[in-house]
Ligand code: SF4
């Protein structure tokens with residue numbers, strides 16, 4: 001929702017002297033002559049960078065269920081008007097690992113369907129993987145997994161996130177829980193809503209945190225679960241529609257500085273597509289704690 005942000009200047013959003021830091025990609029040093037291993041390294045990284053830049057996620061412009069639960073109103077306002085995204089050279093490796101593991105997991109669950117069928121160990125519909133869902137209000141997404149009234153979303157996480165989620169002893173419906181991202185929780189509930197709207201029964205939603213950090217072993221998989229709670233999805237959609245209405249009323253599309261009137265949160269800013277910490281390279285200079 002709009003707030004009174006008095007530090008906003010035309011064409012720029014609020015400046016934060018202690019702005020969060022972006023996770024940037026480090027250019028390789030251009031030192032000549034380079035040895036052949038370094039030259040080969042540059043070619044290998046170049047291929048991955050170019051591939052990551054062309055990935056559907058990098059080019060996504062419509063609002064997805066993975067974004068709507070962000071605690072930052074300004075991020076949604078900027079998304080609503082298609083604001084310029086950051087020109088910071090972001091490191092894409094974590095996203096690449098996440099994409100690759102998602103693809104592997106899909107193969108694993110489809111293979112389990114085939115195994116169950118071959119062994120006549122078939123107790124129902126099997127696993128549904130990578131299903132496009134429509135959650136209403138122009139919001140869509142691709143749900144990772146559904147089986148037996150349970151929607152599961154995969155997250156491939158590093159050590160810090162894994163330690164945080166494993167430390168959680170909060171009730172699943174505790175909105176003040178500092179361990180599990182609200183964005184993730186809302187996303188899971190929105191996927192639940194998408195399946196219900198498509199005619200599938202849903203009773204629970206889950207987030208599977210698969211490890212990718214130091215000492216990553218399968219037994220460190222952490223699963224968070226909650227009842228399917230349609231009120232969470234409804235509230236998220238209502239909030240999005242309120243922000244959209246405010247964006248239209250303020251004509252943010254033609255007055256981008258007015259996005260500075262929307263409340264912020266560290267969503268986190270380091271990964272926000274609009275984050276430009278030094279007044280350049282992005283549409284927002286980051287959340288400033290009060
Ligand atoms: S940079 Fe931070 S404060 Fe700005 S829109 Fe993104 S998440 Fe919100």
Ligand SMILES: [Zn+2]
Nearest residue numbers: 168170177179
């Ligand atoms: Zn918690």
